[in-house]
Each structure stands twice: as C-alpha cells, then as structure tokens.
Amino acid sequence: MTEAYLPGGGLDDQVPFLARLEREERTALLALGHELGFSPRVVILHEREPSSHVLLVVEGWSKVTAAAPNGYEALLALRGPGDIIGESAALTGRPRSATVTALEQVRAVAVERERFTDFLAHSPAVSFALLGLTSDRTRAADRRRLEFASMNVRERFAVLLLDLARAHGRRTAEGIELSVPLSKQELAGSVGASREMVQRLLKELRTRQVVTTGRRTLLIARPDILRRIARAEHPDF
Numbered sequence: 001m002t003e004a005y006l007p008g009g010g011l012d013d014q015v016p017f018l019a020r021l022e023r024e025e026r027t028a029l030l031a032l033g034h035e036l037g038f039s040p041r042v043v044i045l046h047e048r049e050p051s052s053h054v055l056l057v058v059e060g061w062s063k064v065t066a067a068a069p070n071g072y073e074a075l076l077a078l079r080g081p082g083d084i085i086g087e088s089a090a091l092t093g094r095p096r097s098a099t100v101t102a103l104e105q106v107r108a109v110a111v112e113r114e115r116f117t118d119f120l121a122h123s124p125a126v127s128f129a130l131l132g133l134t135s136d137r138t139r140a141a142d143r144r145r146l147e148f149a150s151m152n153v154r155e156r157f158a159v160l161l162l163d164l165a166r167a168h169g170r171r172t173a174e175g176i177e178l179s180v181p182l183s184k185q186e187l188a189g190s191v192g193a194s195r196e197m198v199q200r201l202l203k204e205l206r207t208r209q210v211v212t213t214g215r216r217t218l219l220i221a222r223p224d225i226l227r228r229i230a231r232a233e234h235p236d237f
Contacts, residue, residue: 016082033111051089060106158229175221
C-alpha cells in the first residue's frame with residue numbers, strides 16, 4: 001500500500017495545536033483572547049493583509065487557499081477544531097500568506113499578536129508545541145508534493161477523496177459521507193486540476209457507482225476502487 005493515502009499527508013493537522021498543550025496552558029492561552037463567529041463562506045483572514053492576531057479554532061472547519069498570478073486558487077489546507085490559524089504571520093511580522101474562509105459555521109478565539117508572542121516568550125512548552133506543529137505541517141506538505149509529483153490527476157483525485165474520507169468521513173448505510181462541504185473548484189484546487197477535469201472525474205466515478213454527489217456533498221460507496229486507482233492498478237477506469 002502506498003503512503004499516498006495513509007494518515008500523515010493530508011490537508012488537515014493530525015494533532016491540532018490545542019491538543020498538544022497541557023490543560024492549564026490551553027486554558028491560559030484561550031483566556032487571552034475573545035471569541036468570534038464566522039458564517040459559512042465568510043473570509044476569516046485575507047491573503048497579504050497585515051497580521052494583527054492569531055485565531056484558535058473552537059468549532060467548525062475552514063479552508064486555507066492561495067491565489068496564483070493567473071487567478072488559479074489552490075487549496076492548501078483545512079483547519080478545524082483545535083487548530084491555530086495565522087501564527088506564521090504573527091511570528092514573522094510579514095503579511096498573511098494565504099486566505100482562510102469558513103466552510104461552515106466557525107467559532108474561534110482571537111488573540112492579539114503582541115499578547116500571543118508574549119505568551120510564547122514566557123511559555124517554553126507552548127513554544128516547543130508550536131515548533132513541533134510547524135515541523136509536522138512542513139513535512140506533510142513536502143510528502144504530499146513528492147507523492148503528487150509522481151501521479152496523474154486521476155490518481156491524485158482518488159488520493160484526495162480517500163484522505164478526506166479518513167479525516168472527515170461519516171459512515172452511513174450507503175457508504176462514507178464527507179462532512180466537510182467542498183465545492184468542485186475547491187476539490188480541483190487541492191489536486192492542481194481544473195474544475196472541468198474534476199467534473200469529468202466525478203462523472204466517471206458516478207457512472208461506476210463509486211460515488212454519489214450533490215451540492216457540496218459527496219458520498220463514497222466504493223473506497224476499494226479509489227484505492228486501486230490511487231495505486232494505479234486500474235488504468236482503464
């Protein structure tokens with residue numbers, strides 16, 4: 001089995017930031033900020049804007065995207081409960097490198113940049129936890145780039161669906177339903193493909209009864225076939 005669809009190379013953090021902290025550290029950090037709410041599809045952070053705060057996600061999922069000069073939007077990551085958002089810009093003082101958009105109702109605690117950096121300066125354990133998270137994210141991104149470089153779009157798309165099923169799947173009588181509402185454009189942006197290509201791939205998968213789709217809903221009925229595609233064992237699919 002290839003590592004391409006094993007845990008560790010996905011879009012989300014395997015161990016969220018807040019889960020890496022002791023209870024006392026977590027409580028103290030959250031107490032520094034104030035809670036904000038974001039409706040689905042509302043932009044939480046804008047690419048290239050100055051950094052004024054970090055966000056600690058309490059509830060809900062969001063997407064992290066970056067835009068290329070030609071307008072193509074790449075889906076870089078998904079962030080959910082326990083995750084930290086905006087920490088890189090807060091630590092470096094540089095403008096934000098990506099846009100973060102709520103996929104569903106999101107609640108997060110906003111901590112001002114100065115209070116966050118001061119907390120890190122006086123909390124070595126929290127600083128090391130953040131360093132470990134950054135390292136894990138970098139390794140996962142490097143592994144994903146390496147794996148995807150050796151695959152065609154069909155294989156990359158199968159890997160993506162399997163990864164989403166692992167991290168965000170709900171088992172039903174019909175199969176595995178993805179709980180994160182991603183559009184076709186967002187799916188395309190995760191595998192470096194066009195929206196039209198993803199539409200064609202989904203049509204093929206529906207015809208073979210591998211998946212069923214609706215408006216931002218997707219159910220995987222035959223993950224075994226996706227695994228075969230990801231291993232390039234079914235080239236005629």
